[in-house]
């Protein structure tokens with residue numbers, strides 16, 4: 001049984017059709033990268049998976065249970081699926097430690113001592129041990145994004161969704177964040193990653209999906225998709241990326 | 248994103264001399280002093296000055312009336328302080344009502360909108376008269392009947408409408424990504440507001456709220472129309488008895504002594520706030 005099973009997902013924003021009949025499975029411990037031009041619906045797809053936005057048709061199942069199933073507690077969903085955003089979205093008025101332990105303490109009612117101990121453990125694992133008591137604005141963009149990843153990891157999610165987590169970073173800071181993600185992959189984390197870093201996608205992905213106009217046009221292992229794209233639109237997209245020097 | 252602000256440029260090869268450092272301040276102070284002296288000379292030498300002085304600036308009258316006016320001003324300040332606390336909380340609640348999502352909260356949203364429209368649309372003086380005289384006249388059992396209570400209530404209702412709008416602008420100014428992040432962590436709507444949105448919103452609007460507080464400090468004087476013996480009322484009583492207006496000047500001095508420091512404090516906090524935002528800006 002796939003970890004995540006998306007079938008015939010269709011999503012409108014008002015009257016605008018944003019996702020058209022998307023079907024995609026992600027197996028446990030698998031890493032799937034989503035690529036595609038801006039506005040193709042990548043972020044929307046991730047947000048549908050953890051119910052940040054509602055969809056109209058189709059289904060999304062986690063371990064075989066639809067996320068819209070009445071027996072599915074939404075808190076459980078947010079615990080089992082973590083998400084990290086392009087703009088980090090850390091809470092600026094809380095310290096790094098409070099950012100990370102907010103959900104464990106207030107949503108999942110873990111004791112403060114216990115959640116802080118685990119948060120500190122994760123922070124040092126991600127080379128952020130010195131920043132527990134800093135405020136987000138005192139950190140570099142790369143450090144903030146790594147804190148955001150820790151915040152998503154602290155609930156011990158089964159799946160991690162990453163939405164262009166390096167897109168807002170200065171080039172010299174991207175590497176650290178990508179290294180963290182590669183590390184998570186080694187630990188067997190199931191991940192669905194939206195990225196513009198094609199080299200990274202090639203390294204880290206088991207499968208790459210090319211999204212265009214709300215549809216998955218091509219889905220293949222990275223070597224095949226990058227070297228031998230079948231769909232002319234994929235070829236066009238990759239051509240543009242190569243011209244921009246990103247591959 | 249992590250761009251740092253450029254270091255201030257050093258003035259090429261020139262160290263600051265004492266003259267450069269204090270020159271501007273000295274010039275400012277002297278020029279203000281000269282202008283003040285000229286105006287003063289003009290006023291004092293005017294033909295009507297002795298009459299004006301006797302009517303408005305009679306030291307004797309001021310000294311005589313000062314204890315009463317000061318006592319009245321104490322009432323102004325207590326009404327002001329209590330109202331401030333109530334307004335700060337009630338307005339926050341109104342703003343929260345208005346920002347709630349979901350069909351179940353529609354009644355609260357509508358209540359908040361109607362309330363704000365109503366109380367922002369009516370002159371404070373009208374409300375003070377209506378509540379201060381009207382409600383006690385009803386003699387409803389179980390409700391306070393003093394015009395002090397209902398007059399203050401009118402001010403609170405009126406100012407809460409403005410303060411609620413200020414809070415709302417602060418809530419709206421918090422980036423939507425904050426709500427999304429909180430939701431993705433599993434926080435409920437209330438938890439999101441309480442832990443994530445409101446602390447940022449309140450911090451954003453403190454300067455504007457302080458401006459309202461200064462305005463309220465003056466508007467408490469409206470309650471004097473109800474016969475409450477605040478500073479203005481005490482001054483008026485004296486004026487009515489002696490036909491001398493120095494008592495009003497004494498009251499004016501007290502108001503200025505209270506509002507000007509508040510205004511400076513507001514400026515200072517607003518400046519700190521701007522600096523903080525510039526630093527946090529990415």
Ligand SMILES: Nc1ncnc2c1ncn2[C@@H]1O[C@H](COP(=O)(O)OP(=O)(O)O)[C@@H](O)[C@H]1O
Nearest residue numbers: 013014018036037038039040041042043044045
């Ligand atoms: N909240 C929203 N309301 C209306 N339209 C939206 C909203 N969010 C995204 N869209 C639209 O949906 C489409 C897909 O957006 P998005 O999923 O953000 O694309 P991507 O992440 O691939 O750049 C775009 O055309 C965008 O304009």
Ligand SMILES: [Mg+2]
Nearest residue numbers: 042043044164
């Ligand atoms: Mg996007």
